[in-house]
Amino acid sequence: MRCPRCGMEMNRHAEKAVKDVRAEESSHYNLAFEGVLESIFCCPGCGKVEAVIENGLPGISA
Amino acid sequence: MSVHAARFMVEQIQKREGVVTSLIDIAELSLPVDDAGEAIKDPRFATAMEQADALVIVSPEYNHSFPGLLKHVLDSCLKEYIHKAAGVVGVSAGSFGGARMIEQFQPILRELGLVSIFWDVNFGRIEKVFDAKGQLLDQSFIPRADKFLGELIWMATVLRYGRENVPLK
Numbered sequence: 001m002r003c004p005r006c007g008m009e010m011n012r013h014a015e016k017a018v019k020d021v022r023a024e025e026s027s028h029y030n031l032a033f034e035g036v037l038e039s040i041f042c043c044p045g046c047g048k049v050e051a052v053i054e055n056g057l058p059g060i061s062a
Numbered sequence: 063m064s065v066h067a068a069r070f071m072v073e074q075i076q077k078r079e080g081v082v083t084s085l086i087d088i089a090e091l092s093l094p095v096d097d098a099g100e101a102i103k104d105p106r107f108a109t110a111m112e113q114a115d116a117l118v119i120v121s122p123e124y125n126h127s128f129p130g131l132l133k134h135v136l137d138s139c140l141k142e143y144i145h146k147a148a149g150v151v152g153v154s155a156g157s158f159g160g161a162r163m164i165e166q167f168q169p170i171l172r173e174l175g176l177v178s179i180f181w182d183v184n185f186g187r188i189e190k191v192f193d194a195k196g197q198l199l200d201q202s203f204i205p206r207a208d209k210f211l212g213e214l215i216w217m218a219t220v221l222r223y224g225r226e227n228v229p230l231k
Contacts, residue, residue: 011228012229013226014175014230016175040144044226051140
């Protein structure tokens with residue numbers, strides 16, 4: 001994933017299960033983790049932080 | 063009196079070469095209280111959290127815990143905290159220096175993705191530590207803060223390297 005601010009390749013350093021899911025994110029709800037999985041990225045160039053919602057695992061996503 | 067402790071910590075941080083810091087007084091953020099979480103995110107606070115490598119949280123202790131307003135403010139961000147260092151500085155009128163509040167804080171830091179350090183600064187009997195103008199009366203807090211900051215900066219440096227260079231497998 002490219003940094004939207006400086007264009008550098010971002011590092012995916014964490015995943016976080018977010019429990020308080022907004023309605024527009026419900027298609028990404030992951031039953032295994034009882035929430036939405038977000039990947040957290042950090043840009044080594046400018047320090048920008050991005051969180052991206054992942055799809056649920058095949059067969060168990062609501 | 064917590065503001066005296068917070069200003070003291072800022073002064074100690076500013077002595078560290080290569081470290082940039084700013085004091086955020088949550089009373090000045092004026093977040094709404096009819097909602098919570100990222101829905102009420104303050105752009106200035108979120109930007110400060112994104113830019114920070116570490117947080118020094120200075121808090122008084124009320125009824126063995128931290129003020130609800132502090133939790134309300136911290137809850138307004140999430141991704142900005144992940145894999146960043148945090149240390150808690152306790153302030154109290156009694157002798158424990160916020161120790162019980164700091165213990166209460168640990169599960170919250172963990173859930174926010176912050177990495178807690180094992181040094182604290184405990185300003186017990188705060189009215190004897192600072193005078194009414196905020197002048198430090200007890201010099202023993204200088205080496206205590208120094209140990210705390212040494213550990214915090216080490217953790218922040220390691221975590222920044224990790225955030226920027228070590229991919230999650």
